[in-house]
Amino acid sequence: MSNTDPLLSVSGLHKHFTQNDGFIDRLFGADETVKAVNGVDFEIAKGETLGLVGESGSGKSTTARSVLRLDEPTSGTVKYDGTDLTSLSESEMKEMRKQVQIVFQDPASSLNRRKTVGQIIKQPMEIHGLYKGERDARVNELMETVGLPPQYSNRYPHEFSGGQRQRVGIARALAVDPEFIVADEPVSALDVSIQAQILNLLTDLQDEFDLTLLFIAHDLSVIRHACDRVAVMYLGEIVEIADADELFTNPQHPYTRALLQAIPQPVPELARQREVLEGEVPSPLDPPSGCSFNPRCPDATEECTTVDPTLDDVGGATGGHKAACIHVDEFDRGAGVESMKQAVDERFSIENFDAEPALAADGSGEGEQ
Ligand SMILES: Nc1ncnc2c1ncn2[C@@H]1O[C@H](COP(=O)(O)OP(=O)(O)OP(=O)(O)O)[C@@H](O)[C@H]1O
Numbered sequence: 001m002s003n004t005d006p007l008l009s010v011s012g013l014h015k016h017f018t019q020n021d022g023f024i025d026r027l028f029g030a031d032e033t034v035k036a037v038n039g040v041d042f043e044i045a046k047g048e049t050l051g052l053v054g055e056s057g058s059g060k061s062t063t064a065r066s067v068l069r070l071d072e073p074t075s076g077t078v079k080y081d082g083t084d085l086t087s088l089s090e091s092e093m094k095e096m097r098k099q100v101q102i103v104f105q106d107p108a109s110s111l112n113r114r115k116t117v118g119q120i121i122k123q124p125m126e127i128h129g130l131y132k133g134e135r136d137a138r139v140n141e142l143m144e145t146v147g148l149p150p151q152y153s154n155r156y157p158h159e160f161s162g163g164q165r166q167r168v169g170i171a172r173a174l175a176v177d178p179e180f181i182v183a184d185e186p187v188s189a190l191d192v193s194i195q196a197q198i199l200n201l202l203t204d205l206q207d208e209f210d211l212t213l214l215f216i217a218h219d220l221s222v223i224r225h226a227c228d229r230v231a232v233m234y235l236g237e238i239v240e241i242a243d244a245d246e247l248f249t250n251p252q253h254p255y256t257r258a259l260l261q262a263i264p265q266p267v268p269e270l271a272r273q274r275e276v277l278e279g280e281v282p283s284p285l286d287p288p289s290g291c292s293f294n295p296r297c298p299d300a301t302e303e304c305t306t307v308d309p310t311l312d313d314v315g316g317a318t319g320g321h322k323a324a325c326i327h328v329d330e331f332d333r334g335a336g337v338e339s340m341k342q343a344v345d346e347r348f349s350i351e352n353f354d355a356e357p358a359l360a361a362d363g364s365g366e367g368e369q
Helices: 023-027 060-067 090-096 117-127 135-145 162-174 192-209 244-249 254-261 268-273 336-347
Strands: 006-019 032-045 049-053 075-080 100-103 180-184 212-217 229-234 237-243
Touching (some): 006 212, 032 060, 032 237, 060 180, 060 212, 100 162, 135 162, 162 192, 229 244, 237 254
Parallel strands (some): 049 229
Antiparallel strands (some): 229 237
């Protein structure tokens, strides 16, 4: 599916937000800095899908928004096809956005409820001045591509189910023939069986249009089938990056293992064996000293509170398996890994992936919520 040239190369990316709580803080200049993204490096080869996974608050969306300059990066470089996006003017960036599109998590809020789905899909073509005189035909074609009957192009988003609305969001992203799509939690708001259909659609479209994808999810099982490589993010940093198969069979960082163990286990005995990841991602306003995962890590030692094992140079489209943890070599990952792998495979079984498309021509919405 992929070759080795990076289409996207992100290096030393930081995004810090400045907060001041009120008038007194502002008066005394008592700003606080939220280090939402704190030195992230990765590369994505053309035609590849990189999964970016981590709990809520780990910095995934801010990374994606900074890459696309929807949030202005604090520092770092984002090279797309050799061009540093951080150095482009607004108009040059607008031109670049033809090639780089985003699919959002919640199709209910990301689609304008006052516009028909036809108008929604047409809008990016209007903004970029593409397909003049052919836009209606292209809307119909795109609706078919994503599994929606074109005759419903004059309906409004609320007349569709969640999965169908996400198909509209995908059609909108495809409208300007992008090369690269950021899918930010595209299935998190959907039922499991619908998730599989949308994942299936995205992987089919990737093959059909030779797309490169950055696929964001908080649930590792979701990206199992969709990604070539996976980067695991915690408190603004990438703590592990590896080929997807390798990451699932040989997770090295304790946080990756905890995320794998959080996947629902169909077998009760296996479910009992797992360690539960307690607490939440700490506030980036007040990060722990040493390894940022140490307060929650079952394997943490005194050393972990002082040594910061930040990963350097985690990029590289074929960059190998890297994990930021000073104890990686000492872990016994044991039999639990195989059972976790089974749980992932069962959750997204082949039957789910063979499910029918979204909306029957009679509007019955077969298989969707
Ligand atoms: N505009 C902002 N101002 C201040 N802090 C922010 C802003 N946007 C995000 N943050 C903070 O940055 C951190 C990372 O947020 P981000 O949304 O990137 O995480 P995430 O992994 O995508 O989580 P989720 O899936 O919940 O969106 C969080 O602590 C969040 O509160």
